[in-house]
Amino acid sequence: MTRKEFVKNHELTEKFLEAADRHMAELGYTEHGKRHATVVSENAEKVLRELGYPENYQELAWISGYLHDIGNLISRETHGSTSAILAKDILDDLNFNEEEIAIVMQAIGNHEEETGDPTHPVSAALIIGDKSDVHRSRVRNPDEIKFDIHDRVNYAVIESDLKVEKSTRDISLILKIDEEISSPFEYFEIFLSRMLICRRSANVLKGRFHIFINDVRML
Numbered sequence: 001m002t003r004k005e006f007v008k009n010h011e012l013t014e015k016f017l018e019a020a021d022r023h024m025a026e027l028g029y030t031e032h033g034k035r036h037a038t039v040v041s042e043n044a045e046k047v048l049r050e051l052g053y054p055e056n057y058q059e060l061a062w063i064s065g066y067l068h069d070i071g072n073l074i075s076r077e078t079h080g081s082t083s084a085i086l087a088k089d090i091l092d093d094l095n096f097n098e099e100e101i102a103i104v105m106q107a108i109g110n111h112e113e114e115t116g117d118p119t120h121p122v123s124a125a126l127i128i129g130d131k132s133d134v135h136r137s138r139v140r141n142p143d144e145i146k147f148d149i150h151d152r153v154n155y156a157v158i159e160s161d162l163k164v165e166k167s168t169r170d171i172s173l174i175l176k177i178d179e180e181i182s183s184p185f186e187y188f189e190i191f192l193s194r195m196l197i198c199r200r201s202a203n204v205l206k207g208r209f210h211i212f213i214n215d216v217r218m219l
């Protein structure tokens with residue numbers, strides 16, 4: 001079993017993710033469970049792979065992605081820090097070394113746009129992976145999208161793809177939005193702060209972050 005599989009199949013990981021997603025569901029947030037963990041971990045790993053970072057960093061980005069939101073089981077507020085502390089228990093069990101644990105904890109602890117400061121490639125990749133997960137499949141109650149802008153914007157996203165151009169180091173989030181449901185303007189209304197931290201993260205990776213909505217470059 002690989003270390004990624006160990007982390008994914010660890011009993012605490014499964015239980016924490018379930019409890020976190022249950023709490024988010026009760027509070028009316030979009031999906032924050034296994035699906036989100038999987039998408040974010042794969043995107044974070046891909047960013048570092050495409051940009052030529054060492055395999056060990058790619059693996060740590062995947063692991064940070066899988067565990068980054070487990071702290072939501074405690075509370076939404078400060079869940080970056082609590083996720084980082086909870087992740088340590090899991091990594092301790094699997095004999096990760098201190099340096100690796102520190103990289104993962106720092107990445108997870110800095111993933112939220114309100115308080116996060118990316119300074120390490122693993123942290124930057126996690127942020128881009130996380131903020132790029134906007135998609136209709138995250139919406140729990142499609143009947144109620146007219147009442148909630150986050151649900152509406154996510155539900156409007158029919159296709160979402162993160163492209164990384166090796167030679168130019170351009171990192172592009174490419175979205176197809178159903179403009180009958182939500183407009184690109186609404187998207188920016190709620191996601192501007194997320195896009196700004198993605199731009200800072202791309203700087204850490206010596207690249208540039210772009211966003212395309214319905215083939216129009218917005219950033």
Ligand SMILES: [Fe+2]
Pocket residue numbers: 068069079080111112
């Ligand atoms: Fe989060």
Ligand SMILES: [Fe+2]
Pocket residue numbers: 036040068069130
């Ligand atoms: Fe997240």
